[in-house]
Amino acid sequence: MAKVLVLYASLTGSTEVMAETITDYIKAKDHDVDFKSFDFEPIPAKELVNYDGILLGSYSWDDDIPFEVEDFYQDMDDVDLSGKLVGTFGSCDSYYDIYGPALDTLATKAEERNSAVYKEKLKVELEPDDQDIEHCEQFAEGFLQELAK
Template identity: 45%
Template structure:
């Protein structure tokens, strides 16, 4: 079975709730998952897994959260060819750039050679039960795509 790492940042708990629901989906589909807060991870960890899930809320007017910046910089020298990846995060439509952190991470993963196999999953603020089910399905679909 392919191994998967999930690295995420969450300030208010919204992205963490998404991460937990995605993890449930991954595990229900039989995926082997390691979850880490971005504060407890180094970018090089991404090279050790077949699948990569990154989660970040969008800060301010479209920036990555501060706690994600060192990790993002660590990613610069990585070679992620052959890796499959997906990105998720909580967003706030009150800002002009909706979920830009998700888009930024997708761009970086693609630049480093990873194949982003799912569209970025963006949830408005706190995930509803319906959003959490979408997150579980996101996790299941990611595992299925890793098996291909």
């Protein structure tokens, strides 16, 4: 049984819906999951070492990470994530020139900190629909399969 952290920032609730769906799926597969929000339950980046798998969710707009995630992002510089699998997911908006830049930025930071990065960055256009919810479950399953390797 893996210990997984699902940590997210949500502006409109869309990334939160994705985080809840992913968390429920992982729990249903009998893994130990901690579900936290950057807004309400901040976690020090140094605690990432306590998890086998880390799923970071964030909304994306413009070309940067959200302000709620900035301190955590900077604190990741002090953490060695060797042996950890990190995945990213979130709500994005194709209105902007870059689609889902926060997810790419977080994945790059995790890779710089020596983690394995799950190949799929789950990007959903604005609010998740039923098909997107199904995709969240498939994303979680793929992540768990990769974690088991």
